[in-house]
Amino acid sequence: MARFSRESRLGFVGAGRVGCSLAAALSTAGYPVAAAASRAFDSARRLARLAPDAVAYRTPQEAADRVDILFVTTPDDAIRQVASDIRWRAGQGVVHCSGVASLDVLAAPVAVGAVPGAFHPLQAVSSAENGVESLPGATFGIEAEGEMRSYLSEAAEAIGANPIFLRAEDKPIYHLTGVLMGNLLTALGAVSAQLWETFGFSRAEGVKALAPMMRQVSVNLDASGVPGAVAGPYVRGDAGTVRKHLDALAERAPQYLPLYCELALAGLPFALERGPIDERRAAEIRKMLEEFREGPPSPNHPQPETNQGEQPKCA
Ligand SMILES: NC(=O)c1ccc[n+]([C@@H]2O[C@H](COP(=O)([O-])OP(=O)(O)OC[C@H]3O[C@@H](n4cnc5c(N)ncnc54)[C@H](OP(=O)(O)O)[C@@H]3O)[C@@H](O)[C@H]2O)c1
Structure with missing residues (x-):
């Protein structure tokens, strides 16, 4: 039986623009979003309002303990530390949403048997409350192997997005x-x-x-x-x-x-x-x-010929 499926319970740590938008989109698509945590409890509660089955917890650990796959949707620079501070179960999924960071920021959970993935919406998500509207039609850059790769690809399709697979070395230019x-x-x-x-x-x-x-x-x-x-x-x-x-x-x-x-x-x-x-x-x-x-040329700089006989047109 597949380890990750549409029934896998999802949690989010980092209830900002992407965390809230993705939680709302996945919840609407029928994925069980069960837990949220953030630095501020109010942010976790906001996510829980947007994904109605989710419960807000005060610590990332409490959220992690209740889910099969935990999305770490903090700013890029915090992902490694947040992931290192959690006690993971072997086989649990851990996913970040950075487009430039590779899976190596999830080295600590991987070391104890967690299954990593990266799931990056190529979109300007500008609001926690309304960002969900911008996800259908967006492309999601995925870095993952095996079951996690299939799972994230199906999740992108379920929210109306377009999944593509990326190699770690291509992510900065992507x-x-x-x-x-x-x-x-x-x-x-x-x-x-x-x-x-x-x-x-x-x-x-x-x-x-x-x-x-x-x-x-x-x-x-x-x-x-x-x-x-x-x-x-x-x-x-x-x-x-x-x-x-x-x-x-x-x-x-x-x-x-x-x-x-x-x-x-x-x-x-x-x-x-x-x-x-x-x-x-x-x-x-x-x-x-x-x-x-290099800067404005001297005043006697020759003028170019204009196009003879062409009508001016708008840009
Ligand atoms: N915004 C975009 O357009 C966009 C697009 C694609 C990908 N991404 C990626 O998505 C991820 C999140 O970005 P975002 O734009 O959603 O950022 P954001 O709006 O700033 O949200 C980040 C959230 O993480 C929480 N947080 C910060 N440090 C934390 C910690 N140590 N522990 C727990 N929670 C913490 C924040 O705190 P509070 O609890 O204080 O609210 C905030 O709610 C990043 O990896 C980013 O590269 C963003």
């Missing part, structure tokens, strides 16, 4: 893609909105104007992929437009020139793949971006 798409895209959104203050609007107005565009970018990327979803002046080869951007940035917010230029340079190969920009126009734009990346 996780970095999530940070680029989540945290650093948010930083790019913040910079873009901040620039609205340079032409008389507030940053909040910038967010309001740009967020629908960000949503549509995601829809386009999902629907058309790369390079199909790549759009804007780079794909068209509008060197004159790019030059205007660079001049405006040099005048109003030169601190963002390196960021803009690096991003545009990184995107040029995909614009070329998509077209109609050709290699000659791309080389001209590349040269401009490389110059401005």
Whole structure:
């Protein structure tokens, strides 16, 4: 008989955004979420409200003693210590949700016969109360062997997510893609909105104007992929437009020139793949971006040709 199944009782230590969201999602999918603990008892009680069959305990040990699989959903830096402080039973499951940490942070439970796994939602889970809504459709990066691997894969599917399997050595680069798409895209959104203050609007107005565009970018990327979803002046080869951007940035917010230029340079190969920009126009734009990346060039810098006869289009 399988050691881990849909009947296995689950517990959570660390009742924050991911712990609460995952407990709620698994509970809704019919998995028995039986126990919760956290640093603060109130946090454990919050998780227990979101997963109705769960009981909140004051210590991780009390929660661990009552379950077959314990999810350690603390911040990454606390996982090893929290896992080391618990007395595990041989055959008990222990799972963390970090995307970058490997199974080695679970060395202490493994040493006494516990079965490890890592179960990482590739998602920006921003709230304990409402994060559950963001899990269906997300990809879950799984590192585990044997029965734990099958169990976590089925659990991801049960909550409407997409499981993938990762090797320990690939996790930092895998996780970095999530940070680029989540945290650093948010930083790019913040910079873009901040620039609205340079032409008389507030940053909040910038967010309001740009967020629908960000949503549509995601829809386009999902629907058309790369390079199909790549759009804007780079794909068209509008060197004159790019030059205007660079001049405006040099005048109003030169601190963002390196960021803009690096991003545009990184995107040029995909614009070329998509077209109609050709290699000659791309080389001209590349040269401009490389110059401005180092700071605004001298005032007599030659202007690029603009595309003759083309109608201006929106980004
Ligand atoms: N947020 C995301 O978008 C996201 C996405 C994917 C994966 N993850 C991963 O999920 C895990 C949890 O992240 P999170 O964002 O949910 O963090 P979080 O919201 O900060 O929640 C962590 C929870 O752990 C509790 N905690 C901290 N130290 C503890 C300890 N020593 N013992 C027991 N409980 C402790 C916290 O304390 P209190 O009891 O004081 O509340 C808090 O409720 C991390 O491994 C993270 O890498 C996060």
